[in-house]
Amino acid sequence: MNWVEVCVHTSREAVEAVSFRLQEMGADGVSIEDPEVLEREWESPFGEIPALSMEDYPSEGVRVKCYIPETSDVTAFVRRAESLMKEIEEHGLDPGPARVTTRKMSEESWAEAWKAYYKPVRISKRMIVKPVWESYEPDRDDQVIIELDPGMAFGTGTHPTTTLCLQLLERYVPCRGSVIDVGCGSGILSVAAAKLGAETVLALDLDDVAVTSAEANVRLNGVQDRVRVRQGDLLRGVTGQVDLIVANILAEIIVRMLPDVPRVLKDKGHLIVSGVIQEKEKLVRGELEKQGLQIVEAIRDGDWVAIVAKKV
Numbered sequence: 585m586n587w588v589e590v591c592v593h594t595s596r597e598a599v600e601a602v603s604f605r606l607q608e609m610g611a612d613g614v615s616i617e618d619p620e621v622l623e624r625e626w627e628s629p630f631g632e633i634p635a636l637s638m639e640d641y642p643s644e645g646v647r648v649k650c651y652i653p654e655t656s657d658v659t660a661f662v663r664r665a666e667s668l669m670k671e672i673e674e675h676g677l678d679p680g681p682a683r684v685t686t687r688k689m690s691e692e693s694w695a696e697a698w699k700a701y702y703k704p705v706r707i708s709k710r711m712i713v714k715p716v717w718e719s720y721e722p723d724r725d726d727q728v729i730i731e732l733d734p735g736m737a738f739g740t741g742t743h744p745t746t747t748l749c750l751q752l753l754e755r756y757v758p759c760r761g762s763v764i765d766v767g768c769g770s771g772i773l774s775v776a777a778a779k780l781g782a783e784t785v786l787a788l789d790l791d792d793v794a795v796t797s798a799e800a801n802v803r804l805n806g807v808q809d810r811v812r813v814r815q816g817d818l819l820r821g822v823t824g825q826v827d828l829i830v831a832n833i834l835a836e837i838i839v840r841m842l843p844d845v846p847r848v849l850k851d852k853g854h855l856i857v858s859g860v861i862q863e864k865e866k867l868v869r870g871e872l873e874k875q876g877l878q879i880v881e882a883i884r885d886g887d888w889v890a891i892v893a894k895k896v
């Protein structure tokens with residue numbers, strides 16, 4: 585299949601909002617070309633991009649690129665991307681050059697374009713997310729390495745909403761406990777939960793591309809005996825109770841899921857929700873309380889918030 589690269593040239597402050605909205609519009613991931621990486625002093629070998637070249641980056645602003653099938657309605661997608669620039673401005677963010685351009689790509693060049701931007705990432709002292717085509721030498725005995733081939737699904741481990749979830753999973757996955765990952769995308773959080781000691785993990789996603797990708801990543805990490813992947817709409821139809829639910833989806837969708845949480849969560853079980861932009865934090869907190877869930881803590885990365893709540 586051939587692809588169309590849609591490039592949104594924007595400002596650094598609008599990158600998060602643009603990336604998230606492009607994914608809401610149906611793009612299954614984004615790559616970000618920010619000249620800031622040319623100047624940054626890396627603290628560790630992780631995240632380094634070899635052969636950095638000035639020509640690959642814009643001289644002003646940041647380029648956010650995504651790839652959509654040539655057979656999809658490209659014109660409509662581009663129109664929505666253009667109106668997104670107006671939305672950004674209305675929300676008081678600098679849209680930057682606010683240009684949307686397209687380029688046709690073959691299947692092979694699309695795959696390579698992705699790989700160039702995706703390197704091992706250190707999530708915490710113990711946890712590393714590593715693309716399957718990269719090599720990495722563990723630097724501690726208790727290291728948790730999550731191998732990923734994200735394909736077309738969201739969840740490379742580089743998005744702050746995913747990173748926040750991974751950091752919380754490291755602290756909240758109960759040893760030999762049960763976990764549900766709602767909106768599993770590439771399966772990254774399910775694999776992490778299994779590698780952090782969960783006995784059973786149910787990975788759910790509405791999108792069949794995500795289901796296929798999660799199944800592949802579960803096998804890649806050898807955790808298929810503990811992780812089941814199923815297509816599903818939030819917690820609808822889920823029976824039984826688990827120790828931990830994690831969901832990295834947008835605030836509005838999380839709010840729709842919350843009425844089902846007390847039914848699916850064991851007493852004293854935890855819920856981790858991420859994908860919450862700062863402005864929506866109050867809404868999510870209010871709905872958590874409405875469901876009788878006690879807020880334990882919230883952690884942040886830029887404008888993103890992840891909240892942990894407990895069934896008391």
Ligand SMILES: C[S@@+](CC[C@H](N)C(=O)[O-])C[C@H]1O[C@@H](n2cnc3c(N)ncnc32)[C@H](O)[C@@H]1O
Pocket residue numbers: 737738739740741745746749766767768769770771772773788789790791794816817818832833834837859
């Ligand atoms: C932001 S991605 C998170 C992927 C991955 N869990 C991570 O943390 O990187 C959100 C995922 O939720 C899925 N999703 C959206 N609405 C859903 C719904 N109603 N039920 C289940 N999954 C849903 C999307 O298909 C997407 O894969």
